[in-house]
Amino acid sequence: MPDTTTGFGFRRADFPQGFTFGAATSAYQIEGARFGGAGPSHWDTFAATPGNTVRAEDGRLACDHYHRWPADLDLVRDAGLDAYRFSISWARVMPEGRGTPNAEGLDFYDRLVDGMLARGLAPWATLYHWELPAALADLGGWRNRDVAGWFADYTALVMARLGDRIHATAPVNEPWCVAWLSHFLGHHAPGLRDIRAAARAMHHVLLAHGRAIEVMRGLGLGNLGAVMNFEYALPADESAESEHAARLYDGIYNRWFVGGVLERAYPEDVLEGLGPHMPDGWQDDMALIGQDLDWIGINYYTCKRLAANPESPWPGLREAPGPLPTTDMGWEICPDGLLHFLTRLKDLTSGRLPIVVTENGLAAATPLEDRERIAYLEAHLGAARQAIAEGVPLAGYFIWSLLDNYEWAFGYEKRFGLVHVDFETLERTPKASWHALRRAMEREPVTAQEAR
Ligand code: FCB
DSSP states (O other): OOOTTOOOSOOGGGSOTTOEEEEEOOHHHHSOTTSTTOOOBHHHHHHTSTTSSGGGOOSSSTTOHHHHHHHHHHHHHHTTOSEEEEEOOHHHHSTTSSSSOOHHHHHHHHHHHHHHHHTTOEEEEEEESSOOBHHHHHTTGGGSTTHHHHHHHHHHHHHHHHGGGOSEEEEEBOHHIIIIIHHTSOOSTTOOOOHHHHHHHHHHHHHHHHHHHHHHHHTTOOOBEEEEEEEEEEESSSSHHHHHHHHHHHIIIIIHHHIIIIISOOOHHHHHHHGGGSOTTGGGGHHHHTOOOSEEEEEEEEEEEEEEOTTSSTTOEEEEOOSSOBOTTSOBOOHHHHHHHHHHHHHHTTTOSOEEEEEOOOOOOOOTTOHHHHHHHHHHHHHHHHHHHTTOOEEEEEEEOSBOOOOGGGTTOSOOOSEEEOTTTOOEEEOHHHHHHHHHHOOOOOOHHHHO
């Protein structure tokens, strides 16, 4: 039995009125890509290639959310949350990535969104959480400039159908992962390790973001944002080389994307390395990339310690272990980094844009008592409260994730869920963190005086 006596030290009432609490998931990680006429994506083929994912696991079945979504949405509502952040699979609604839509796929998301509304949950949609249709990967995927146009057409199709009921939308989840992690480090689909591919993806992913925002504004839709991931880059030691390494890592990971989206400019130190590999005429795209947004989403998990690696070509970086306790991902638990980025984004936007933590959470294999998750969330929500106290316009916080799910190259081993999933039976069991959250989310009874 879960230990349901452990609780959070905060309550909903400790946050400003109207603050949004939610849980986040993504399509490929939970739905079951083999159902409902979805086309193959580059994650299916990446996982089918030896050595890319743990035990060659893929998201063909995942949590079978495709069939079990009503019970899953009940779990979001019953935790007392206000909102649900989900993603739409491009390969499900357009199996070839372009051309004929899959009516079954669109109907699925139609029912899902109605299901959220019926439960009083605000739908927060992400249009791309990494499952590029394989047919588009054949054409060069994120390396091909045309991807921005394909993505714009897909955006138009989806939002013409769902846009009237979506509360908030972001085109792309975590452009750093789409571009750098997948085309330079090779850890995610399509598994490339090539600087030219990476430079093109770094630009095209933001161009696709810009085109999608343009399309959605054209449809009259509002509450549009960008969801970026941030890692707190710290020097591994006090040397000038390590300082420089941390600064460059911050440039590639953090400043490139906020630079493009918020300032219409890429950082000079990163352009020093990527410039020769960038697509011709990229400078002309910056106005489209940096269109006005209504909110900024920050996905935050950890910090990194950086040192120079003089043996290696640009960027010449090496990661070093740090002193803080780590999660099952080996990621240091560093809530200070969340406060750092919340403050930094506030300063960068002069406090004029609402900021939302769109993902935060940890992998912990502990069974249902789940103390590590409670402690991690408590610490990061503490940083969030401090940021609010310091004047950051923080409007919401989403926990990654509702369910244990397919953690990409790590397969099903890394458990990020508030709810345990038995991957043999697919049975869901709320963990102690879910129970604790439910208690913290309870609304204070309205006093007779307030009611008057
Ligand atoms: C984020 C991703 C999400 C999940 C978490 C752990 O980078 O958006 O899909 O993998 O990390």
